[in-house]
Amino acid sequence: GNSVTQMEGPVTLSEEAFLTINCTxxxxxxxxxFWYVQYPGEGLQLLLKATKADxxxxxxxxxxxxxxxxxxxxxxxxxxQVSDSAVYFCALHAGGTSYGKxxxxxxxxxxxxx
Amino acid sequence: DTAVSQTPKYLVTQMGNDKSIKxxxxxxxxxxxxxxxxxxxxxxxxxSYNNKELxxxxxxxxxxxxxxxxxxxxxxxxxxxELGDSAVYFCASSPQGGKYNSPLHxxxxxxxxxx
Numbered sequence: 001g002n003s004v005t006q007m008e009g010p011v012t013l014s015e016e017a018f019l020t021i022n023c024t025x026x027x028x029x030x031x032x033x034f035w036y037v038q039y040p041g042e043g044l045q046l047l048l049k050a051t052k053a054d055x056x057x058x059x060x061x062x063x064x065x066x067x068x069x070x071x072x073x074x075x076x077x078x079x080x081q082v083s084d085s086a087v088y089f090c091a092l093h094a095g096g097t098s099y100g101k102x103x104x105x106x107x108x109x110x111x112x113x114x
Numbered sequence: 115d116t117a118v119s120q121t122p123k124y125l126v127t128q129m130g131n132d133k134s135i136k137x138x139x140x141x142x143x144x145x146x147x148x149x150x151x152x153x154x155x156x157x158x159x160x161x162s163y164n165n166k167e168l169x170x171x172x173x174x175x176x177x178x179x180x181x182x183x184x185x186x187x188x189x190x191x192x193x194x195x196e197l198g199d200s201a202v203y204f205c206a207s208s209p210q211g212g213k214y215n216s217p218l219h220x221x222x223x224x225x226x227x228x229x
Contacts, residue, residue, distance in 0.1 A: 043221050102218065
């Protein structure tokens with residue numbers, strides 16, 4: 001079956017540090033890949049997505065590149081801010097008749113200190 | 115102008131009780147979902163409805179019964195609540211029958227605590 005594995009958290013960084021959160025996946029076919037962010041007390045929001053190999057998704061300074069050869073979709077940001085503190089989820093959609101069924105990674109808690 | 119709204123935000127109840135969580139979306143989407151987030155933040159789909167028709171039922175106990183009176187609403191009724199049902203339940207919606215590149219829009223969640 002499909003699965004998503006994220007790096008263990010929590011991750012604690014100082015403001016302006018470089019961020020990488022690793023994500024690898026297992027899926028048949030050609031899934032679409034997503035990063036969602038969950039701020040405290042809120043639901044998940046789409047951060048970025050990529051729908052085919054070598055696509056780069058980007059938003060709010062975050063980037064992730066769909067690497068089919070390494071089955072990875074690592075999230076990066078060059079300079080984090082305190083407001084980036086949240087839980088980050090990598091997810092895949094298997095396509096076809098999956099009707100929006102997302103397979104999520106376990107989430108990575110990010111805390112950014114001033 | 116909340117896109118996906120759930121009520122209540124918090125629900126505390128005793129084992130054995132029956133409770134409902136309501137969800138409404140004003141995005142005009144045709145597909146709605148219930149996801150469960152456990153205490154370790156792990157998210158798993160429970161149900162998916164497309165145009166009021168059940169599409170996905172992920173081996174959820176039959177104590178959980180979703181109901182979709184129309185495309186904009188998907189409610190979740192839970193019978194005979196158990197301690198293990200304690201979690202945060204998220205409603206979500208998406209357009210285009212949930213095709214692969216349609217992002218999901220999530221509500222803010224309902225934190226259910228069973229004592």
